[in-house]
Amino acid sequence: MESRKQKGPLVEIKHCTMEFPGVRALDDVSFTLLPGECHGLVGENGAGKSTLAKCIIGENRMTSGELIIDGDPINLHTYSIRESQKRGIAIVHQEFQLMREMSGLENIFIGHYEKVGPFIDWKTLRKRAAEVLEFLQCDVNLQIPVKMLRTADQQIVQLAKAVINESKVLILDELTAVLQEKDIENIFRIINILKQRGMGIIYISHRLDEVLDACDTYTVLCDGKHIHSGFVKDIDKPKLIKMIIGRELKQVYMPINQKFGEMLLEVKGLSGPDAFQDINLKVRRGEVVGIAGLLGAYKTELVHAIFGNHRITKGKVYINGKEVNIKNPRQAIKHGIGLVPDERRSLGLNMLFDIKDNTTLPSMAFFKKWKVFQDHKAEAIAAYDHNQRMDLSYYSLWQNVKKLSGGNQQKIVIAKWMLRNSDIFLMDEPTRGIDVGAKFEIYKLINDLTQQGKAVVLVSPELEELIGLCNRVYIMFEGEIMDVVEGERKTQEIIINSLLGINTHESN
Amino acid sequence: MNQINDFKIKSKRYTGGWSSFLQEWMILILFVVMVTIFALTSPTFRTTNNIMNVLRQASFIAIIAMGEFFVILTGQMDMSISSIIGMVSIFFAGFAVSMGLPVWIAVVLALLMAVVVGLVNGLLVVYGKMPSFIGTLVTMNVIKGIYFIYSGGLPISGLPESFNFLGAGYVGLVPFPVILMLIIAVILSIIAQHTSFGRSIYAVGGNIEAAKLSGINVKFVGIFVFIICAVLTGIGALGLTARTLSGNVMLGENLLFDVMTIVVLGGTSLSGGRGRIVGVVIGALFLQVISNMMILVGISTYWQWVVKGAILVAVVLIDANTKRE
Numbered sequence: 001m002e003s004r005k006q007k008g009p010l011v012e013i014k015h016c017t018m019e020f021p022g023v024r025a026l027d028d029v030s031f032t033l034l035p036g037e038c039h040g041l042v043g044e045n046g047a048g049k050s051t052l053a054k055c056i057i058g059e060n061r062m063t064s065g066e067l068i069i070d071g072d073p074i075n076l077h078t079y080s081i082r083e084s085q086k087r088g089i090a091i092v093h094q095e096f097q098l099m100r101e102m103s104g105l106e107n108i109f110i111g112h113y114e115k116v117g118p119f120i121d122w123k124t125l126r127k128r129a130a131e132v133l134e135f136l137q138c139d140v141n142l143q144i145p146v147k148m149l150r151t152a153d154q155q156i157v158q159l160a161k162a163v164i165n166e167s168k169v170l171i172l173d174e175l176t177a178v179l180q181e182k183d184i185e186n187i188f189r190i191i192n193i194l195k196q197r198g199m200g201i202i203y204i205s206h207r208l209d210e211v212l213d214a215c216d217t218y219t220v221l222c223d224g225k226h227i228h229s230g231f232v233k234d235i236d237k238p239k240l241i242k243m244i245i246g247r248e249l250k251q252v253y254m255p256i257n258q259k260f261g262e263m264l265l266e267v268k269g270l271s272g273p274d275a276f277q278d279i280n281l282k283v284r285r286g287e288v289v290g291i292a293g294l295l296g297a298y299k300t301e302l303v304h305a306i307f308g309n310h311r312i313t314k315g316k317v318y319i320n321g322k323e324v325n326i327k328n329p330r331q332a333i334k335h336g337i338g339l340v341p342d343e344r345r346s347l348g349l350n351m352l353f354d355i356k357d358n359t360t361l362p363s364m365a366f367f368k369k370w371k372v373f374q375d376h377k378a379e380a381i382a383a384y385d386h387n388q389r390m391d392l393s394y395y396s397l398w399q400n401v402k403k404l405s406g407g408n409q410q411k412i413v414i415a416k417w418m419l420r421n422s423d424i425f426l427m428d429e430p431t432r433g434i435d436v437g438a439k440f441e442i443y444k445l446i447n448d449l450t451q452q453g454k455a456v457v458l459v460s461p462e463l464e465e466l467i468g469l470c471n472r473v474y475i476m477f478e479g480e481i482m483d484v485v486e487g488e489r490k491t492q493e494i495i496i497n498s499l500l501g502i503n504t505h506e507s508n
Numbered sequence: 509m510n511q512i513n514d515f516k517i518k519s520k521r522y523t524g525g526w527s528s529f530l531q532e533w534m535i536l537i538l539f540v541v542m543v544t545i546f547a548l549t550s551p552t553f554r555t556t557n558n559i560m561n562v563l564r565q566a567s568f569i570a571i572i573a574m575g576e577f578f579v580i581l582t583g584q585m586d587m588s589i590s591s592i593i594g595m596v597s598i599f600f601a602g603f604a605v606s607m608g609l610p611v612w613i614a615v616v617l618a619l620l621m622a623v624v625v626g627l628v629n630g631l632l633v634v635y636g637k638m639p640s641f642i643g644t645l646v647t648m649n650v651i652k653g654i655y656f657i658y659s660g661g662l663p664i665s666g667l668p669e670s671f672n673f674l675g676a677g678y679v680g681l682v683p684f685p686v687i688l689m690l691i692i693a694v695i696l697s698i699i700a701q702h703t704s705f706g707r708s709i710y711a712v713g714g715n716i717e718a719a720k721l722s723g724i725n726v727k728f729v730g731i732f733v734f735i736i737c738a739v740l741t742g743i744g745a746l747g748l749t750a751r752t753l754s755g756n757v758m759l760g761e762n763l764l765f766d767v768m769t770i771v772v773l774g775g776t777s778l779s780g781g782r783g784r785i786v787g788v789v790i791g792a793l794f795l796q797v798i799s800n801m802m803i804l805v806g807i808s809t810y811w812q813w814v815v816k817g818a819i820l821v822a823v824v825l826i827d828a829n830t831k832r833e
Contacts, residue, residue: 309721333723347721352714352781361711361722364704373702380519388514397519416722 008071009034010169010200016065025051029226038201040215048224049204053171057091058084090162091171104142104157105129108164132160136190152183171202188214208240253468257450261285264455265424270315275301276479288456290470294499297476299459303426307339308332338417342428348413349401356397358412359383363420386415407438428459463492477501539794552804562800567685568747570792573770574696575740577788578733580771582713583780584640589741591651593760596745598655601664601755619742626738630731655757665754675750685747697785713780769820770795
């Protein structure tokens, strides 16, 4: 493969708009990637970075706009992942697209086996793989199943695969979020090698320092809009942060409740096996306590542990001042805890059940006739009552939950615990994947809960949400609490620094 | 006032129009059509004697299928029922004839053995985390070994005549097994629809993780369905034994396939979470009517197997291609 020195852009997007039902994810975004360039794509969660990447690889279809790849205008109606692969576009996520049980060698060549007659020519494949690894100057064992490799090495396998397929454009989507410092440097080194080869690289990351280190150019997106593009050498970190946050917090949040009751939940020195370590947490009645952290911070494991659904190696949990030993979700629910899990379709709801059965599932014991039989009428009245309060839009309580919108499904998951009269609401990314209108309704609901003297523990990847809703935010990094911010210190910048593991007490 | 009206509208059971009604009751409609055609074309089929015979033969299979229904409702499968039938039959006869125990004690002991087998199945699947297919396949073979060791494969006959009532007795015109089957069906139907335990079974089958996070005791449910299955299979086995008045290890041979067919015919989802007892009862009658008609027109046993297999394939194909949402 000769190195490309042509000047034409590899990817050019003009006035791209991408609409999901009810949301405009991308609004008139233009983007250009040149050969031999590493282009950083930055912005908050939900700013549209991944959506843009998915438009380029053909997973999402642009609603309007032009896409030009290596000089060829693309027909958007027929564009697909297959075509993007054929045109030499590869994506590497932190979520792996590897076959975990197969060896690195098989993963690299899958679908592109070289054959001698009907048989796979393993000898040639091994030789070619070795050449690629040498080119990348990496040493990875390709003979063992990839699931036995370290995360960083698995990513090398994915990169090697992109090189073997002679990709021209490589999209790295939050690749480094779960990597350690040394492995990140290795990725940077590989990026440089690939750049010299004329490959164009789109680098999506939360970590601004990395973007400043590794990229030549950058594009900032905010709320689906194109804010600015330019050369990295012309900019510094504070300017970049300002562009990313950009504006005042929108007035979508109600004033945070300040009327607190007694201490409701206290966690002391909680540790889980290979997960969170030595977590201390306090939640009073009427409070919303936020938990921030990147992927790999073990936020989800922590809330599941409080709910009795994840193993705890040491530490204590107190509810209403009394030590409790919660071994399973059943006991947690009895102690007044309710969990709104991050995966509402697979963990929050039973997709075969109707609205009424889903809403009353944890509370069945409250609705008995003669202590034995379920009182379906009373259940229906209670479910109706709670769903009505949430402005759920539906036509029948006996309607299956499967076809409801994400926002409405999430309301049912929350209604479950309101009906159960839970005191502590553990909410794991309650606004994930739901539209803006429904988000605000959930915010209002959280506010209402605190007014009633309930407590909410809110895990969220969106800093704006945490700042707008929480009395106090705990920031986790690799399983430990780095910092707790409240009042004046509750700012995006301080939280971002702690998220990345930078201790703000030293740097400020 | 407005709110009360709104509640009335929203609490009305939504039928989803004709198509969903037809889908829900398709098997019943097919059954009625089939019986009508058979009754019109075959004078032998429509005699009271023959109809009662069909009902009687369907009864015990239906009871066993209702047990398997609960296991399948949780998304699992119990392969050991054919062995449980043989075990209950031979040991019951052993207790009552060889050991000379009173019949009711023999019944209790035989059913207790079934409970133990169900418990073992449940423990293997829930705590041993074995796929139920494998776990119950193991118990199936182990039990088979045990009852052959015990009996040498020979039947034990000489059960008291009075016991024959369970399998062949009549109350008025109606065979006693039919009444027993209906009583059990009604009780199980109420348990499934109107108790929290029943709803928990559906919840576990629909989404075990969501059920667990909603505070359902998923382990208890997972084990208990195997015990229900084993006990109902035991009751069915006693009924089949009563008909011939002899304990026979071969009694359950080939029944697993029929039971599976019945459960699926009744609209139960093999992946769990969906199905009804009334469907199982209709499924059992459906299969028995077809067998009966095939016997009446003189189709050989081997061809009956082929036909039954074709029926199972047809039902699964229809189910897989219409319930896609």
